[in-house]
Amino acid sequence: MKLAIAGASGRMGRMLIESALAQPDAFELVVALDHSTSQSIGQDAGAFLGARTGVMITDDLQALASADCLIDFTRPEGTLEHLKVCVEHGVKVIIGTTGFDDAGKQAIQKAGESVAIVFAPNMSVGVNATLKLLEVAAKILASGYDVEVFEAHHKHKVDAPSGTALKMGEVIANAWDKPLDELATWTRHGHTGAREDGSIGFSVVRGGDIVGDHTVYFCGVGERIEITHRSTSRATYAQGSLRAARFLEDKPKGVYDMQAVLGL
Structure with missing residues (x-):
């Protein structure tokens, strides 16, 4: 699965990148997004690990077109902008962002009519x-x-x-x-x-x-x-997110939670 990760220079973004890179047979990192003011724009997404991935951190949302699935733990306003582009290009989405108002939650449900989404307040x-x-x-x-x-x-x-x-x-x-x-x-x-x-x-x-x-x-x-x-570590959220991504592989559309991912 080709992965895009939002908030690539943040604490959670880096944990997601590290976890994805540790499973090369299952995931390929193809897009690392960050906001336009980030000092990490243009840097290799694996630089914090001392690794060269060949994926440069970008603020170009159209880069999402090359991904199968986006994992997003950012802010509601950013996630909703990313979601619009994912719907445009048929990209599946894992949303771990919290703090959405009712309008934001409705926008996610609407997007689920076009693409497959896992939306959960906690991916652990x-x-x-x-x-x-x-x-x-x-x-x-x-x-x-x-x-x-x-x-x-x-x-x-x-x-x-x-x-x-x-x-x-x-x-x-x-x-x-x-x-x-x-x-x-x-x-x-x-x-x-x-x-x-x-x-x-x-x-x-x-x-x-x-x-x-x-x-x-x-x-x-x-x-x-x-x-x-x-x-005690954000690793548990990252591992749950990757599990959610695998769950979505055969899902064409719909909004799911982690209870569905885990069969609960």
């Missing part, structure tokens, strides 16, 4: 196994337990709560047959009053170089259940 296999565990726990603990979602990420993350935390809340709300927006408590400050039964609280930490920590608490009387996932 472990996180998606955790989501399945949360679904089971939420059904068992639907009464008599207060739910809180905690997440922590590095200081450079620009959206909050994280897409993964939101997905965790959505999984629990869906298990209770209710929309998350009706249940979510996003902030607490001052005299908040007693906690409302059936609500889902969210707490956020931003600091240092935390890759990603998520814990969901089911707090009952006399006991507490905690379901936790901690990421």
Whole structure:
């Protein structure tokens, strides 16, 4: 599969490049994209590894025409621009970008009518196994337990709560047959009053170089259940993305999530 990788000089972009280059029998890096102001434009995509790939980092989106699949972990506005070009050229897309508004999500669904897309807030296999565990726990603990979602990420993350935390809340709300927006408590400050039964609280930490920590608490009387996932490396997101790319090889169109990729 011929791969294009967006955000090629970023932390996640570099991890994706490294992971793809480590699987030469399955993937060929053909495009490395970055924004026009990046100092990496014109450099070899493998330079940070001391490797020569022959693929130069570019801001020319039309280069996507030579790829089978784009992997994109950038910003919503950038991802949507890339998506337009992918639809134009029939390129499959893996979207790990978070922070989309409703219009952005609708644009992704619309693009799925033309090309195959995996769109997930977290590409980690472990996180998606955790989501399945949360679904089971939420059904068992639907009464008599207060739910809180905690997440922590590095200081450079620009959206909050994280897409993964939101997905965790959505999984629990869906298990209770209710929309998350009706249940979510996003902030607490001052005299908040007693906690409302059936609500889902969210707490956020931003600091240092935390890759990603998520814990969901089911707090009952006399006991507490905690379901936790901690990421110590972006490699898990890269490996999940490559697994998603292989999943799309025989898919002509449609929007899929990682639960579909993993057969969950």
